[in-house]
Amino acid sequence: MSDFPAVKLHVVSGKGGTGKTTVAASLALALAAGGRQVLLTEVEARQGIAQLFDTPPLPYEERRVAVARGGGEVYALAIDPELALIEYLEQFYNLRRAGSMLKKIGAIDFATTIAPGMRDVLVTGKVMEAATRERRGGGRLYDAVVLDAPPTGRIARFLNVNNEVAALARMGPIRNQAESVMRLIQSPKTAVHIVTVLEEMPVQETTDGVAGLRETGLPVGAVIVNMVRGPLLPPDRLEEAAGGRLDRAEVARGLKSAGLDPDPAIVAALTAEAADHAGRVMLEQQERAALEALERPTYELPMIADATELGGLQELATRLHDVGMV
Amino acid sequence: MAAGKDFDVDRLLDRAEIIVCCGAGGVGKTTTAAALALRAAERGRNVCVLTIDPARRLAQSIGLTELDNTPREVKGIDTAAGGRLDAMMLDMKRTFDDIVITHAEPARAEAILANPFYVSLSSSFAGTQEYMAMEKLGQLKAEARWDLIVVDTPPSRSALDFLDAPQRLGRFLDGRMIRMLTAPARVGGRAYLKVFTIGLKVFTDVLNRILGTQTLRDLSLFVSSLESMFGGFRERADRTYQLLKEAGTSFIVVAVPERDALREAAYFVERLETDRMPLAGLVLNRVHSSAAPSLSVERSLAAAEALDETGDEPLAAAVLRVHADRLATAARDGRRAAQFHSAYPSVLMVSVAAQAGDVHDLDGLREIGVELSNGPEASAPRVAAK
Numbered sequence: 223m224s225d226f227p228a229v230k231l232h233v234v235s236g237k238g239g240t241g242k243t244t245v246a247a248s249l250a251l252a253l254a255a256g257g258r259q260v261l262l263t264e265v266e267a268r269q270g271i272a273q274l275f276d277t278p279p280l281p282y283e284e285r286r287v288a289v290a291r292g293g294g295e296v297y298a299l300a301i302d303p304e305l306a307l308i309e310y311l312e313q314f315y316n317l318r319r320a321g322s323m324l325k326k327i328g329a330i331d332f333a334t335t336i337a338p339g340m341r342d343v344l345v346t347g348k349v350m351e352a353a354t355r356e357r358r359g360g361g362r363l364y365d366a367v368v369l370d371a372p373p374t375g376r377i378a379r380f381l382n383v384n385n386e387v388a389a390l391a392r393m394g395p396i397r398n399q400a401e402s403v404m405r406l407i408q409s410p411k412t413a414v415h416i417v418t419v420l421e422e423m424p425v426q427e428t429t430d431g432v433a434g435l436r437e438t439g440l441p442v443g444a445v446i447v448n449m450v451r452g453p454l455l456p457p458d459r460l461e462e463a464a465g466g467r468l469d470r471a472e473v474a475r476g477l478k479s480a481g482l483d484p485d486p487a488i489v490a491a492l493t494a495e496a497a498d499h500a501g502r503v504m505l506e507q508q509e510r511a512a513l514e515a516l517e518r519p520t521y522e523l524p525m526i527a528d529a530t531e532l533g534g535l536q537e538l539a540t541r542l543h544d545v546g547m548v
Numbered sequence: 549m550a551a552g553k554d555f556d557v558d559r560l561l562d563r564a565e566i567i568v569c570c571g572a573g574g575v576g577k578t579t580t581a582a583a584l585a586l587r588a589a590e591r592g593r594n595v596c597v598l599t600i601d602p603a604r605r606l607a608q609s610i611g612l613t614e615l616d617n618t619p620r621e622v623k624g625i626d627t628a629a630g631g632r633l634d635a636m637m638l639d640m641k642r643t644f645d646d647i648v649i650t651h652a653e654p655a656r657a658e659a660i661l662a663n664p665f666y667v668s669l670s671s672s673f674a675g676t677q678e679y680m681a682m683e684k685l686g687q688l689k690a691e692a693r694w695d696l697i698v699v700d701t702p703p704s705r706s707a708l709d710f711l712d713a714p715q716r717l718g719r720f721l722d723g724r725m726i727r728m729l730t731a732p733a734r735v736g737g738r739a740y741l742k743v744f745t746i747g748l749k750v751f752t753d754v755l756n757r758i759l760g761t762q763t764l765r766d767l768s769l770f771v772s773s774l775e776s777m778f779g780g781f782r783e784r785a786d787r788t789y790q791l792l793k794e795a796g797t798s799f800i801v802v803a804v805p806e807r808d809a810l811r812e813a814a815y816f817v818e819r820l821e822t823d824r825m826p827l828a829g830l831v832l833n834r835v836h837s838s839a840a841p842s843l844s845v846e847r848s849l850a851a852a853e854a855l856d857e858t859g860d861e862p863l864a865a866a867v868l869r870v871h872a873d874r875l876a877t878a879a880r881d882g883r884r885a886a887q888f889h890s891a892y893p894s895v896l897m898v899s900v901a902a903q904a905g906d907v908h909d910l911d912g913l914r915e916i917g918v919e920l921s922n923g924p925e926a927s928a929p930r931v932a933a934k
Contacts, residue, residue, distance in 0.1 A: 239574030391763040422906040476864020480851035491839035499870045501904035
């Protein structure tokens, strides 16, 4: 049973280097498994999804990038703020030509430079449109939408478009658009998940990010701990190992009984490596405790060698299903 | 271990006037910048390190407890060689405010600072941070108080952003949009609603419909009040960009042996070359190595399995698995470094060993400095002396 059955829009954030895009893609695959249709979107013009699925750069168009287990499909869309604006003008005002003209004179470049809040409204507006499509409107219907969102440091600001736009536009369509985006984002249909790894800075950023989301009344979903490596040393020997106090005679005896040369230099090197490893495991335990204090559903994904290939993504998707997130 | 020519970091630290550390987010740029600055200072130079967004504990370790935009002396460094280290954290909004205050008379400056468009622009992250980092670098350089300034670049979505920021600003200022928005305001009053050209008419109609009249008025006022300062803005941006091309400036690209970080590093190397910016070398952080490479992954794992069967030596079996894991990681890191080197053979490289935890004191930074200066050999793990 899924922990987020009511959620239609899954926003995935995380510090750079934590595998945010990989997790977003795996989540999309997991959600699509068993015959559902899922849209995976990105907003930062990085073409991270195309790289991950090994497809040519994504245009501003929903393209199928993968088939999930059990027959579901994952579509992907790289949202371009300029094209989103033109589409928006066309849809609501029948102003396509005006949009092209605005682009030509650099108005859109200008608007997104001078008022980044505007760009965020356009981008989140497009995500909202995909997430709330109804039978009668145009376009494909999705069971869920996954947004590969900006990093944790900017997520609250990015999603809190209403606040950003309120200062700039007190009324008018942009303002209305911001308000309807906000209604969806603050509803139980949306969850903001944060990806982290068990290291000090990403965990700190996760803690700050969760606090920022809560402050702005945005719904915090899960914490997804990525690239977790299993402990290799017996738990009761960790402290000894971390302090460099492992009994070298014991290690040497073991090497010998396995038919290896218990050369003191090798034993010393192995003990030093064990100390590094144990030190890291102990730090990870501290970071885990810090994440637990956030009191959000927390899932761990293992470190896998080919996480960035389709097989790896499927493996992570299965895992997300098994741990109950999907 | 990185295959690559040695990168003589000390030689660079003794001569450079500006070192710019760039690379993808999360590769240890800030730590590298701080370690380089500390080492240069302890080698006798008068150094300022400009950081953008340091981790809290690292910031504390170099005495950065507040974001006040003023370089402050770092306590606890070794001054025997006559050097000094100052550090500051960039306050993007304040730097922007200062430019406005410097370039406009008080009443106008006040109006700009209060304009909602200015508030949005000056506190957003997209582009402004990059531009302000370069602006601050220019200011620090102009003060002529330091022999060397080490700059940490913003955590951009792309490492190239900060190079483009000044030019993007220039393009922006030359744009037709600016001219359209400022033209009506020059005529004054409610003239922005007048029809100057068909294009402008359509344009203002659209903006009015999308944004509302008040917003358009704010925008127009903001742009016209900034207009008087634009020349100054662009001149400064151009000057800073030129500063980056001068002989005393060197770039260091920071990466980790991961696919994405190295791809970003490769873009950067190519970009610096295209722009004729001086690349000093690549710092490869978090490189794993093993002091017992002769004991192979396969033999270690086979031995561990054999021990598991008897169950008598669980510790040795575990230690062998740790070794196998470490050696496999080291081999992967080495492969990635070698691939990078064969793609960019002229780029000097130095690697820094993976640390068990984050660095947050001067001793930790000092150790990294030692590794940076000793070349790849320094990456060998320190074998526990106990």
